[in-house]
Amino acid sequence: xxxxxxxxENKVQELRSLKTMKEELENEVKAVECEIxxxxxxKEIDTEITDTAKxxxxxxxxxxxxxxxxxxxxxxxxKPFEKVNSFKVLRIK
Numbered sequence: 001x002x003x004x005x006x007x008x009e010n011k012v013q014e015l016r017s018l019k020t021m022k023e024e025l026e027n028e029v030k031a032v033e034c035e036i037x038x039x040x041x042x043k044e045i046d047t048e049i050t051d052t053a054k055x056x057x058x059x060x061x062x063x064x065x066x067x068x069x070x071x072x073x074x075x076x077x078x079k080p081f082e083k084v085n086s087f088k089v090l091r092i093k
Contacts, residue, residue: 033090036055036057036090036092037057037088037090040055040057041057046058053092054091054092055090055091055092056089056090056091057088057089057090057091058088058089059086059087059088060086060087060088060089061084061085061086062084062085062087063082063083063084063085064082064083064085065078065081065082065083066081066082066083069081
């Protein structure tokens with residue numbers, strides 16, 4: 001695909017415009033998600049079923065290995081190197 005400098009400039013402007021729109025939409029999505037999460041927290045529920053969706057907002061854990069510690073001490077038992085992170089996840093099906 002061979003384009004002129006003018007066409008290239010137009011593509012750059014289009015990309016900038018699309019990125020701005022993407023950022024605005026992402027902010028709107030986050031705002032709506034916050035409203036849904038607020039509803040779940042106010043009602044003190046972790047699951048809600050509507051006519052079109054099943055909504056859950058529950059804690060979730062992630063376990064990862066600390067590679068720096070593994071480099072210092074290498075062994076078969078990896079339990080001492082685990083890091084557990086807890087966070088909540090919003091799912092809409």
